[in-house]
Amino acid sequence: MPKPVSRILVINDEHLVLREFVKGLNAAARSLDNPLGVTFSGVTTAKEALAAIEADGDIQAVLVDDTLYTLGKHNGSRQLQVSALDLVQRITRFRPELSVYILIAQEKEDDVVDALFTEAVDGYFYREERDYRGIYRILNAQIQERAKTPFYDQLKNYVWMAKDQWHTPGHSSGESLRGSPWVNDFYDFMGEHVFDADLSVSVPMLDSLMDPKGVIAEAQHMAAQAFGARRTFFATNGTSTANKVIFQTLLAPGEKLLLDRNCHKSVHHGVVLSGAHPVYLDSALNRKYGLYGPVPKKTVLQAIRKHPDAEALILTSCTYDGLRYDLGPIVEAAHAKNIKVIVDEAWYGFARFHPEFRPTALEAGADYATQSTHKVLSAFSQASMIHVNDPDFREHLFRENFNMHTSTSPQYGLIASLDVARKQAVMEGYKLLSRTLALAKELRAQINSTGVFRSLELEDLLPEELRHDGIRLDPTKVTVDISGCGYTVDDLQKVLFERFNIQTEKSTFNTLTLLLTVGTTRSKVSRLYDALMRIAREKRAPRRLVRTPEIPAFTKLRYLPRDAFYCGGELVPVLDDKERVNKALARRVCADQIVPYPPGIPVLVPGQLITRDIAEYLASLLRSQKRMEIHGVVYEGYQPCVRVLRVEEEKGLRPLG
Ligand SMILES: Cc1ncc(COP(=O)(O)O)c(C=O)c1O
Numbered sequence: 001m002p003k004p005v006s007r008i009l010v011i012n013d014e015h016l017v018l019r020e021f022v023k024g025l026n027a028a029a030r031s032l033d034n035p036l037g038v039t040f041s042g043v044t045t046a047k048e049a050l051a052a053i054e055a056d057g058d059i060q061a062v063l064v065d066d067t068l069y070t071l072g073k074h075n076g077s078r079q080l081q082v083s084a085l086d087l088v089q090r091i092t093r094f095r096p097e098l099s100v101y102i103l104i105a106q107e108k109e110d111d112v113v114d115a116l117f118t119e120a121v122d123g124y125f126y127r128e129e130r131d132y133r134g135i136y137r138i139l140n141a142q143i144q145e146r147a148k149t150p151f152y153d154q155l156k157n158y159v160w161m162a163k164d165q166w167h168t169p170g171h172s173s174g175e176s177l178r179g180s181p182w183v184n185d186f187y188d189f190m191g192e193h194v195f196d197a198d199l200s201v202s203v204p205m206l207d208s209l210m211d212p213k214g215v216i217a218e219a220q221h222m223a224a225q226a227f228g229a230r231r232t233f234f235a236t237n238g239t240s241t242a243n244k245v246i247f248q249t250l251l252a253p254g255e256k257l258l259l260d261r262n263c264h265k266s267v268h269h270g271v272v273l274s275g276a277h278p279v280y281l282d283s284a285l286n287r288k289y290g291l292y293g294p295v296p297k298k299t300v301l302q303a304i305r306k307h308p309d310a311e312a313l314i315l316t317s318c319t320y321d322g323l324r325y326d327l328g329p330i331v332e333a334a335h336a337k338n339i340k341v342i343v344d345e346a347w348y349g350f351a352r353f354h355p356e357f358r359p360t361a362l363e364a365g366a367d368y369a370t371q372s373t374h375k376v377l378s379a380f381s382q383a384s385m386i387h388v389n390d391p392d393f394r395e396h397l398f399r400e401n402f403n404m405h406t407s408t409s410p411q412y413g414l415i416a417s418l419d420v421a422r423k424q425a426v427m428e429g430y431k432l433l434s435r436t437l438a439l440a441k442e443l444r445a446q447i448n449s450t451g452v453f454r455s456l457e458l459e460d461l462l463p464e465e466l467r468h469d470g471i472r473l474d475p476t477k478v479t480v481d482i483s484g485c486g487y488t489v490d491d492l493q494k495v496l497f498e499r500f501n502i503q504t505e506k507s508t509f510n511t512l513t514l515l516l517t518v519g520t521t522r523s524k525v526s527r528l529y530d531a532l533m534r535i536a537r538e539k540r541a542p543r544r545l546v547r548t549p550e551i552p553a554f555t556k557l558r559y560l561p562r563d564a565f566y567c568g569g570e571l572v573p574v575l576d577d578k579e580r581v582n583k584a585l586a587r588r589v590c591a592d593q594i595v596p597y598p599p600g601i602p603v604l605v606p607g608q609l610i611t612r613d614i615a616e617y618l619a620s621l622l623r624s625q626k627r628m629e630i631h632g633v634v635y636e637g638y639q640p641c642v643r644v645l646r647v648e649e650e651k652g653l654r655p656l657g
Pocket residue numbers: 237238239240241263264266316320344346347371372382384
C-alpha cells in the first residue's frame with residue numbers, strides 16, 4: 001500500500017540558518033513518530049517558494065520566516081521585495097488548504113501576532129528557540145488533524161467492535177445473505193464491509209445526520225473549513241435534494257426566484273415544492289453544436305435590475321460542458337438588491353483545490369453552493385454537500401427543510417465517503433488535479449492529432465452573445481466535434497462501447513463530452529486515443545447529422561407552478577388521429593414539467609401557457625425516428641398526452657401579472 005508523503009517547506013532568506021533549520025527538523029522527524037512521512041526542505045526566496053508550491057503537490061505545510069523576500073526583478077532592474085505576510089497571502093491564494101506557520105523574533109511578537117489574526121496563519125514559533133522537536137511535533141499534529149476522518153474512523157471502530165445487532169437494517173451485517181443458497185452471491189459480490197458498515201440510526205456512537213452533535217458534526221465542520229464555507233451539510237440524496245432544501249429555506253410561496261431556464265430539473269422541482277414565483281432567464285445557445293451555455297451576463301444583470309424584489313438567484317456554474325461564469329460582478333449586483341445567490345456547482349466540487357479552477361462560487365461571494373461530490377471527487381453516488389456562506393442563514397428553517405428531505409435511515413457509507421472525499425481533496429487534491437489537467441491537455445492534443453475528431457476550446461463553445469462575459473472553460477470537460485468521423489453520435493457511442501469498451505458521458509447531435517476526474521489515469525487516456533485513432537484511420541465518409549430541433553422560447557407563466565401542478569387537470573393528446581398536431585393543445589396551461597432529454601431543459605413548466613409552436617415542437621420530437629426521452633409526457637394507451645389545467649380549475653387560480 002502506498003504510504004503518505006508530507007513535505008514541509010521552510011522559507012528563510014539566510015542560507016546558513018535555513019540549512020540548520022532543515023537539518024534540525026529532519027533529524028526530529030527521523031527520531032520521532034512519523035506516520036505521515038514528514039520531511040522538510042528549504043528555499044531562500046519568495047520566487048523559489050512559490051515555484052516549489054506550484055510544482056510539488058506533496059507540500060502540506062509551510063514554515064515562513066518573518067522577513068523580507070525577493071520575488072524577482074522589478075522593471076528589469078531593482079529586486080522586488082515582499083513581506084512574509086504578503087508571501088503567505090500569495091501562497092494561500094494559490095493553495096488555501098496548506099497549513100502555514102511563521103517564525104518570528106521574540107521582540108516582534110505583538111506586531112506579527114496582530115497581523116496573523118487577519119491572515120490564514122495557523123500559528124507561529126520563536127526563531128531563537130530552535131526547538132526543532134517541538135516545531136516538528138506541532139506541524140506533524142496539524143497535518144494529522146487535517147488528515148482525520150472523524151465519521152469514517154468511528155464507523156470503522158464500530159464495525160470492529162462487532163456488536164450484536166438488535167436493530168435495522170434487516171440484513172443484519174449481511175447475516176441474512178451470507179448463509180443463503182439463493183442470495184449469498186450478492187454478499188460475495190458486494191463485499192463484507194458494504195454490509196457490516198450499513199448501520200442504523202439506533203447506534204448513538206455514529207451521531208445523527210438530522211441532529212449532528214458528534215462525529216457527523218465534526219466531519220461537516222472539517223468540510224466547511226476545507227471548502228471555505230461557514231457551514232457545510234452532507235446530503236445523501238444528491239444535489240437534486242440539496243437544491244430543493246435551499247429553495248424551501250429561502251423562498252416562501254409567491255416569492256420571486258430568478259433562475260436559468262437551463263437549470264437542472266431538481267431546480268424546477270424545487271420551484272414547485274417551494275411555491276416560488278420563477279422568473280426564467282434564457283441561456284445562450286451554441287447553434288453549431290446544439291449546446292446550451294450560461295445565461296448572458298447582460299440578461300442576468302437586467303433581471304436583477306427589473307426584479308429587485310426577488311429573494312434569490314440560482315445559476316449553474318460550471319455547466320455540464322464546463323462553462324463557468326464570471327460570478328463576482330453578478331453576485332455583487334444581486335447582493336446590492338439583497339438577492340441571495342445560489343450556485344449549483346454539481347459539476348465543480350473539486351474547484352477549491354486547484355488555482356486553475358478558482359474562484360469557486362463561495363470565493364466569488366455566493367451565499368450557497370451545492371456540489372455533487374460524487375460526480376467529480378471520490379464520494380459514492382448520491383453523496384453531495386451544501387455549503388453555506390449566507391450571513392443571514394436561518395439555521396432552524398434550513399434544518400427543518402433538510403430533515404424534511406432526508407431519510408431517517410441514511411446510508412452511512414455515503415457519509416463516510418464524503419468525509420474521505422474531503423480528506424483526499426485537502427491532502428492530495430492539488431496533486432491529483434494537476435495530473436488531471438495534464439491528462440486533459442494531452443488528451444485534447446491527441447484527439448486533434450487524429451485529424452478527424454476535434455476537441456473544442458472555449459472559443460468554439462461560446463455562443464456569440466457570451467464572448468465578452470468573462471466565461472471560462474473547465475478543461476477537464478472535453479467536448480469533441482465528431483462530425484467528420486463518418487458515424488452518427490449514437491453509432492459512434494455504440495462502436496466505442498462495443499468495440500473498445502469505452503462509455504462516454506453525454507452527447508449532442510455532433511459532439512461527445514468526456515469527463516476527466518481525479519480518477520482518470522494515463523492508460524485510460526491512451527485507450528481512448530487508440531480507439532479514436534483507429535476509427536479515424538477507417539476513413540468513413542462523413543454522415544449527415546440530424547440536428548435536434550431548437551427548444552422554443554419561453555412563452556408566459558400564467559399561474560404559480562405549484563398551483564398549476566396541484567390541480568388535477570386533464571390529459572390532452574399531443575397528436576390527433578391523423579398524427580397531426582392536436583390544435584386543442586394550444587392556449588391551454590400545462591400542469592407538468594415537460595423535459596426532452598437531452599438536453600434536459602424544460603419546454604414547459606407547470607403554469608406555462610402552451611402555444612402552437614410548442615405543440616408543434618413536441619409533435620416533431622414524438623414523430624422523430626430518434627428515440628428520445630420526453631419526461632412529463634403521459635401515454636394513454638398509444639397516445640402521448642400532456643396534462644393541462646381544466647378550464648374550471650383555471651378560474652379558481654389567481655393569474656400572475
Ligand atoms: C447542474 C446539475 N445540478 C444538479 C444535478 C443533480 O445532482 P445529483 O445527481 O447529485 O442529484 C445534476 C445532475 O446531473 C446537474 O447536472
